Amino acid sequence: MKNSILKFTFWKVVAVIIIVAGLYSAFIRFTQGLGASTNLSDAFPWGLWIGFDMLCGVGLAAGGFAICAVTHIFNVEKFKPLARPAILTAFLGYILAVCGLMFDLGRPWAIWHAIIMWNTHSVMFEVAWCVMLYSTVLFLEFFPVVLERFKLPKILKIIKRVSIPIMMLGILLSTLHQSSLGSLYLIMPEKMHPLWYSPLLPVFFYLSAISTGFAMVIFEAFLSARAYNHGLKLNLLSACSFISIIFIIINFTLKIVYLSMSGKLQYLLILSPVTYLFYLEILIGTIVPAFFLSSRKFREDKKYLYFSSVFIISGFLLNRINVSITSLAAMSKASYFPSITEISVTMMLVVIGMWAFKLIIQNFPVFSEELELEKPVSVIESISKPLTLSE
Amino acid sequence: MVAIFVLITFLLFIAIDWLVLKSQKKKHPAFENGTSIADIAVFTKEIFRAPLEIFLSKGHTWAQKNEYGLIKIGIDEFILKALGKIAITKTAETGHVVKKGDVIFEASVGNKTLNFRSPVQGTVKFINPLILNKKINDPYGDDWGVLMAAENFSEIKNSLFTGNDIRKFLKEEFSRLKDFLHKHTLRPELAGATMFDGGNVVEGAVSSITAQGIDEFEKDFLTV
Known part of the structure; x- marks a missing residue:
């Protein structure tokens, strides 16, 4: 029996409510401005839209470049079945992060200025260019799926010939971009809480993006299995979790080393809500997943694998919101909690992303492995040539 | 907060x-419990895609002309999905003349043996030394079986499927496979309760059928 779009389900009803509320909020935002629609202020200009839509959205989309790096740079071919869904998630994640940015910018119609009005001393300039270029690269990485769907082998051959340079460019841009999101906060050391401010923020952002990228691949695999009854490639997901936990441990070690070398460990002893949030972030995002994923037995058990991915993502969300909101609020003493408009727009963007993902996997060969149009002549075939000539 | x-x-x-x-x-x-469907990879009729340059026989062996004029022969993806872990244990020997429909590969599925038939007529020139007793993973790529100098390939290829016809053929084969599994499987749950309601088939479902069923699979699906 085919699914009908009109068939009501619990999540469809929830999604429609969220989208209607989001559209109304978007109307308020673009007709009455940021002041009327958000709880942002001059003292607190970056809120949920930057903290969640941009910092978390882009970080959660890191699975695309992480899997591409494994399959195309380190040539671990067994991860290839995970590449297409990860690239699609990354592409949608970046598009939605840009959409979120359009809501947050005071003058969104001027967003194109970064293309021709270069301010090479600004981190935001790097962020803007990386987002533009990497979104284009992600589109090109996903383009073969579209070409396969519409059976356009000639263009597909051309795209496949340039696919490796495209992938490498994507990994480079993503590395620049993920780290430059952390660099954004380097310009405000006095405005951030010492527990989160570090000159190593770009490194922390980059490492946490890689670990969460792999965790998102696991989380997404379970979501797909739940929705479409796809089999889980448990061996691959287990390997993803292992890579993820290695990066989590490296990130955590660097953080502790930095805190101790910069004399900031004393802040851990000041009992306040801010410190508790730091402890919570470490507990959820590092200690619990490290406990489970360091054991092979747990890594190969889908229950623990799933919960570990949820913990890693939760820890990541906490960290990014702590960096972008908690630490700034703690130092500026300004209070901020997002308005209903901000919350509904963010939720709408998430729902649109999930619907887009669903629509695309229903209509394009996302869960099929890459189609090889041309195999290079293998060594064995080369050997066989003289055989042919001699007979 | x-x-x-x-x-x-x-x-x-x-x-x-x-x-x-x-x-x-x-x-x-x-x-889900350990033996749930979520643990087991499944496939649908939509997943089958093959390189544009190959010609496929009704017996699920493919032929592809390489740049030296030799014909590469292998087993298609449908067989991999239907049988699960499969390894070629024997091939026709180098120098042997094989007619279309003659056995070209012998493969093992668990402790059972299946014969695959040649899609073309010609002389075996070279055997892929990496293929014997190795699980096939890349059916249209590195895991080909033999290279042959084919006779009348330009005529024989007209009797083989190519391009979109391969997809159509494999979709029909998928439907036939469902009927076949319904008749032969010892573990209906592996075929999926919703199989006839458009559901998926578990990868390797054929390997769970009876020895007699395997013989019938060969007769029904591997005859050129």
Whole structure:
């Protein structure tokens, strides 16, 4: 029996409510401005839209470049079945992060200025260019799926010939971009809480993006299995979790080393809500997943694998919101909690992303492995040539 | 507070989804038992795609002309999905003349043996030394079987499927496979309760049927 779009389900009803509320909020935002629609202020200009839509959205989309790096740079071919869904998630994640940015910018119609009005001393300039270029690269990485769907082998051959340079460019841009999101906060050391401010923020952002990228691949695999009854490639997901936990441990070690070398460990002893949030972030995002994923037995058990991915993502969300909101609020003493408009727009963007993902996997060969149009002549075939000539 | 709010919202949605599944008497894939369908890879008729340059026989062996004029022969992806782990144990020997329909590969599925037939007529020139007793993973790529100098390939290829016809043929074969499994499987749950309602087939489902069933599979699906 085919699914009908009109068939009501619990999540469809929830999604429609969220989208209607989001559209109304978007109307308020673009007709009455940021002041009327958000709880942002001059003292607190970056809120949920930057903290969640941009910092978390882009970080959660890191699975695309992480899997591409494994399959195309380190040539671990067994991860290839995970590449297409990860690239699609990354592409949608970046598009939605840009959409979120359009809501947050005071003058969104001027967003194109970064293309021709270069301010090479600004981190935001790097962020803007990386987002533009990497979104284009992600589109090109996903383009073969579209070409396969519409059976356009000639263009597909051309795209496949340039696919490796495209992938490498994507990994480079993503590395620049993920780290430059952390660099954004380097310009405000006095405005951030010492527990989160570090000159190593770009490194922390980059490492946490890689670990969460792999965790998102696991989380997404379970979501797909739940929705479409796809089999889980448990061996691959287990390997993803292992890579993820290695990066989590490296990130955590660097953080502790930095805190101790910069004399900031004393802040851990000041009992306040801010410190508790730091402890919570470490507990959820590092200690619990490290406990489970360091054991092979747990890594190969889908229950623990799933919960570990949820913990890693939760820890990541906490960290990014702590960096972008908690630490700034703690130092500026300004209070901020997002308005209903901000919350509904963010939720709408998430729902649109999930619907887009669903629509695309229903209509394009996302869960099929890459189609090889041309195999290079293998060594064995080369050997066989003289055989042919001699007979 | 914002951090806690975001965290609680994320976890709340996961918890609600769990409750929704529970109310529908379904299980989240993370909580399925070890032998659940979520553990087992499945396939549908939509997944079959083959390189544009190959010619496929009704017996699920393919032929592809390489740049030196030799014909590469291999087993198609449908067989991999239907049988699961399969390895070629014997091939026709180098120098032997093989007619179309003659056995070209002998393969093992568990402790059972299957014969695959040649899609073309010609002389075996070269055997892929990496293929014997190795699980086939890349059916149209590195895991080809033999190279042949084919006779009248330009005529024979007209009797083989190519391009879109391969997809159509494999879709029909998928439907035939469902009927076949319904008749022969010892473990109906591996074929899936919803198989005839458009559901998927478990990868390797054929390997779970009886020895007599395997013989019939060879007769029904591997005859050129």
